[in-house]
Amino acid sequence: MPDAARTPAPDAPPRADGRVVAVRGGIVDAAFPGEGPRIDDLLMAGEVPLQVMSFVDGGAARCIALAPVHGLGLGTPVRNTGGPVAVPVGEAVLGRMLDVFGTPLDGGPPPDAADHRSIHRAPPPLSDRVLRAKVLETGIKAIDLLAPIERGGKTGLFGGAGVGKTVLLSELIHNTVEHHHGVSLFCGIGERSREAEELWREMGEAGVRDRMVMLFGQMNESPGVRFLVGKSALTMAEWFRDDREQDVLLLIDNIFRYVQAGSEVSGLMGRMPSRVGYQPTLATELATLQERIASTRKGAITSIQAVYVPADDFTDPAAAHIFSHLSASVVLSRKRASEGLYPAVDPLASSSVMLTPNVVGQRHYDIARAVRRTLAEYEDLRDIIAMLGIEELSAHDRAVVARARRLERFLTQPFATVTAATGEGGKLVPLEATLAGCEAILGQTTFPRPESDYYMIGALPWTEEAA
Numbered sequence: 001m002p003d004a005a006r007t008p009a010p011d012a013p014p015r016a017d018g019r020v021v022a023v024r025g026g027i028v029d030a031a032f033p034g035e036g037p038r039i040d041d042l043l044m045a046g047e048v049p050l051q052v053m054s055f056v057d058g059g060a061a062r063c064i065a066l067a068p069v070h071g072l073g074l075g076t077p078v079r080n081t082g083g084p085v086a087v088p089v090g091e092a093v094l095g096r097m098l099d100v101f102g103t104p105l106d107g108g109p110p111p112d113a114a115d116h117r118s119i120h121r122a123p124p125p126l127s128d129r130v131l132r133a134k135v136l137e138t139g140i141k142a143i144d145l146l147a148p149i150e151r152g153g154k155t156g157l158f159g160g161a162g163v164g165k166t167v168l169l170s171e172l173i174h175n176t177v178e179h180h181h182g183v184s185l186f187c188g189i190g191e192r193s194r195e196a197e198e199l200w201r202e203m204g205e206a207g208v209r210d211r212m213v214m215l216f217g218q219m220n221e222s223p224g225v226r227f228l229v230g231k232s233a234l235t236m237a238e239w240f241r242d243d244r245e246q247d248v249l250l251l252i253d254n255i256f257r258y259v260q261a262g263s264e265v266s267g268l269m270g271r272m273p274s275r276v277g278y279q280p281t282l283a284t285e286l287a288t289l290q291e292r293i294a295s296t297r298k299g300a301i302t303s304i305q306a307v308y309v310p311a312d313d314f315t316d317p318a319a320a321h322i323f324s325h326l327s328a329s330v331v332l333s334r335k336r337a338s339e340g341l342y343p344a345v346d347p348l349a350s351s352s353v354m355l356t357p358n359v360v361g362q363r364h365y366d367i368a369r370a371v372r373r374t375l376a377e378y379e380d381l382r383d384i385i386a387m388l389g390i391e392e393l394s395a396h397d398r399a400v401v402a403r404a405r406r407l408e409r410f411l412t413q414p415f416a417t418v419t420a421a422t423g424e425g426g427k428l429v430p431l432e433a434t435l436a437g438c439e440a441i442l443g444q445t446t447f448p449r450p451e452s453d454y455y456m457i458g459a460l461p462w463t464e465e466a467a
């Protein structure tokens with residue numbers, strides 16, 4: 001059924017009222033005397049919005065509550081709005097902080113939007129999609145060198161708890177939103193509300209709020225809200241792409257929380273869990289969202305998604321499924337974070353489909369490979385060093401270690417978003433300076449400068465002697 005037909009007309013005749021017949025946690029069953037609602041319809045049980053998820057034996061609609069269910073009881077009247085959850089779309093949402101329904105969280109009036117659209121939409125057909133193979137430069141050395149972000153593609157920032165995903169995402173927003181021609185959309189799913197408020201303030205201070213929309217369904221919200229807020233954000237992004245033919249930068253913190261909300265919903269619905277306790281529908285649920293994040297002839301949606309990795313286990317089914325949708329993966333490592341090597345990008349585990357000679361050029365490709373090789377050799381030597389000491393290494397291996405340790409430090413970088421904590425200003429490094437710096441270190445055979453000189457700097461401030 002086309003989406004337009006599913007969007008409720010404001011003057012649609014009210015459908016027959018139903019009644020609540022069961023309430024279990026966030027799940028509500030509603031029975032209707034005559035023609036009942038359809039899947040995805042939005043119902044109102046008193047003040048509590050419900051979305052129809054399935055039908056139980058006997059015909060009652062099984063719904064997920066999109067607000068706390070306090071006050072609901074058996075017999076509470078249920079009204080069918082006649083359409084699915086719909087959000088305001090258009091210029092009116094720019095500069096606003098909204099929730100899953102497009103209701104303001106910023107204290108302002110509701111967005112004055114001419115149009116509302118269903119949040120359940122099909123992805124664009126394959127024939128409309130385009131591949132651009134262009135890189136989005138971020139000014140972050142480790143990312144631009146080893147896992148270049150694709151314009152119009154999807155990038156994941158993977159990491160366990162507290163390794164710096166949110167900090168890295170904020171820095172990427174800081175570095176890219178200002179230069180991005182088009183609009184930016186930030187979608188917060190299941191994270192802390194405090195971080196949301198900080199980001200809102202920072203965006204105001206940076207003066208980019210009027211080109212940005214922020215949507216939040218944070219950790220204090222019901223699983224239904226966290227499950228749907230990503231779709232609300234995409235519906236708004238699609239309007240800018242399709243109706244305005246603009247490029248959109250879509251930032252999601254944290255896509256794992258979407259999977260987790262789906263798993264909570266599934267559990268509440270009484271579905272049997274699958275691998276590692278996840279919902280049996282994990283792959284389809286993730287695909288419904290990820291497939292919509294697509295670039296078409298009209299405009300590109302570039303998305304950067306933070307991905308929480310439970311217990312640092314990268315084989316976790318949620319992490320593995322998310323990974324399969326991405327064109328670039330920036331993996332953050334706990335070991336690097338513990339050594340203070342921020343951003344804690346793991347140079348060997350991070351990757352991007354952009355890192356080929358055809359896209360980034362032969363020189364960049366060769367330097368990235370040489371950096372990886374040097375760091376991999378150092379990894380292999382670490383055990384020997386731990387057991388026998390560095391003195392036992394050959395002169396060649398000792399030079400590899402010296403180069404690798406300087407490269408590791410050169411790939412750290414002070415961030416503008418953690419200035420207050422570190423006492424330093426942020427440093428944006430052009431790709432050319434990153435390449436030149438790595439090339440210089442790779443070419444070194446003597447090492448007159450101590451490793452610490454390379455730590456938390458921007459571009460190399462001196463000319464390296466390649467003697």
Ligand SMILES: Nc1ncnc2c1ncn2[C@@H]1O[C@H](COP(=O)(O)OP(=O)(O)OP(=O)(O)O)[C@@H](O)[C@H]1O
Nearest residue numbers: 159160161162163164165166167168342343415418
């Ligand atoms: N680039 C950085 N420079 C300096 N410190 C950093 C950097 N990245 C992270 N940190 C430190 O690590 C802490 C945790 O970072 P952050 O909140 O981004 O982690 P996270 O992976 O998003 O965690 P969570 O999963 O709990 O949301 C920060 O408060 C900061 O102290």
